[in-house]
Amino acid sequence: GNSVTQMEGPVTLSEEAFLTINCTYTATGYPSLFWYVQYPGEGLQLLLKATKADDKGSNKGFEATYRKETTSFHLEKGSVQVSDSAVYFCALSDRASGFGNEKLTFGTGTRLTIIP
Amino acid sequence: ETGVTQSPTHLIKTRGQQVTLRCSSQSGHNTVSWYQQALGQGPQFIFQYYREEENGRGNFPPRFSGLQFPNYSSELNVNALELDDSALYLCASSLRGRVDTQYFGPGTRLTVL
Numbered sequence: 695g696n697s698v699t700q701m702e703g704p705v706t707l708s709e710e711a712f713l714t715i716n717c718t719y720t721a722t723g724y725p726s727l728f729w730y731v732q733y734p735g736e737g738l739q740l741l742l743k744a745t746k747a748d749d750k751g752s753n754k755g756f757e758a759t760y761r762k763e764t765t766s767f768h769l770e771k772g773s774v775q776v777s778d779s780a781v782y783f784c785a786l787s788d789r790a791s792g793f794g795n796e797k798l799t800f801g802t803g804t805r806l807t808i809i810p
Numbered sequence: 811e812t813g814v815t816q817s818p819t820h821l822i823k824t825r826g827q828q829v830t831l832r833c834s835s836q837s838g839h840n841t842v843s844w845y846q847q848a849l850g851q852g853p854q855f856i857f858q859y860y861r862e863e864e865n866g867r868g869n870f871p872p873r874f875s876g877l878q879f880p881n882y883s884s885e886l887n888v889n890a891l892e893l894d895d896s897a898l899y900l901c902a903s904s905l906r907g908r909v910d911t912q913y914f915g916p917g918t919r920l921t922v923l
Contacts (some may be wrong), residue, residue, distance in 0.1 A: 698852075700852075726909070728910070730914075735916070736916055737814070737900060737914035737915050737916045737917055738900065738902075738914040739914070740910070740912070743910050745910075752918070783852050783853075785852075787909040787910075795838055795911040796866075796907070797843065797855040797858060797866060797868065797909070798843075798845075798851050798853070798855065798909060798912070799855070800852030800854070801849075801852050802850070802852045803851070803852050809856065
């Protein structure tokens, strides 16, 4: 079955540090890959996505590249801010499950805390 | 454009009871998915509804059931509550076949004592 493995947290960084959160996946088909962010007391928000190999998703200074050869989708940001403190989830959607029957399979999440 | 709303925000029940959680979809969305997020874990897919019918189900027992209404709002019903049902329940609406359009609500925190 499909699965997502995320770097375990929590991760604590100083403001303006470089961020990497590792994510690897296992899928039977041709998945789309996502990063979601969850701020305290809020629902999940889509941060970025990539739908095929070598695609790079980017948003708000965050980037992730779909690497089929290493089955990875690591999240990076060059200079983090206090406002980036949140829980980050890597997820996949496998189109092999059939049109209209898509679901997201999530990793366990990585809590990120940025210290001023 | 209204976002996805869920009610109630918090709920406390005892083992064996039944609970109904509600979700209003984002305007224009026709598909609703429900997820269970246990403390410290990622969300797990419960089921999805499209055109008032279940359109896919995760590894959850039949005591988890749902409804979708003509206005695309939805309910999640859980019978015979167990302690392990304590979790944050997330609703997400989307366009059919477009999982990348999924918008999540803030969730309902269910505590089973």
